[in-house]
Amino acid sequence: GERPPLGAPIPEREWLRFRLAVVAAIEQFTAVLGDWFLAADGLDRAHADEVMLDLLRWHGAEEVEHRSVAFDMxxxxxxxGTPRYARRVAGMAVTAPVMLYLWVWGTAYLMRHDPQLTGSRLRYSYAEHNRAVHKGLLPAWRELGAAIPRYLRRSxxxxQEGSLSRALEYLRRSQASRAAS
Known part of the structure; x- marks a missing residue:
């Protein structure tokens, strides 16, 4: 938000920098996911709806394309510098657990509202998640988790994240992109 939580005495500019650090950390995950969607053959093998898959991959390509905007800002x-690096680490420390929660919550929500799922499959479970990973329908936790230490390297x-050439190539051939043009 515009102001620190609970009226914490954080200078306005410092609060702005922290919020930028959080957005940069979020974009680390969206770039990793975007690149994963572009390369996920399992989604093709599952015969996902072509229009929805194109939209998902278009969004993934867009995330890879702008992956460094918040970080550069x-x-x-x-x-x-050292104190600034600590803020970047703090931004990721806040972001990673929130992204994990949103991932699990979002998956459970989609499962509950999918008309093709019934019974016990309506709840999120680690076992169901692993089955989807094995089929190539979701990235593995280790792929997402590995994004954190990469992001925390000072250099x-x-x-360095994802393939810009793959993203641009997808945008060139995407039905949605061509229709928008």
Whole structure:
């Protein structure tokens, strides 16, 4: 939000930098997911709806394409140096558990509202998640988790994440992109 939680005495500019650090950390995960969607052959093998799959991959390509915008803005606004690095770490420390929660909550929500699922499959379970990973329908937890130490390297830049050429190639051939043009 615009103000620190519970009226914490954080200077306005510092609060802005922290929020940028959080957004940069979120974009780390969206870039990883976007690149995963572009390469996920399991979604093709599952005969996912072509229009929805194109939309999902288009969004994934877009996430890879702009993966460094928030990070670069964070760096520009004072995100370099040792105390600034600590803020970047804090941004990821806040973001990672929230993203995990949203992933599990979102998966459970979609499962509950999928008309093709019935019975016990309506609840999120680690076993169901692992079955989907094995089929290539979801990224493995280790793939998502591995994004954290990469992001925390001092020398890290989001341009190292994902394949920009794969994203741009997908955008060139995407039905949704061509229809929008």
């Amino acid at each position: 964070y760096q520009h606004c004072g995100g370099t 890290y830049h989001p341009s």
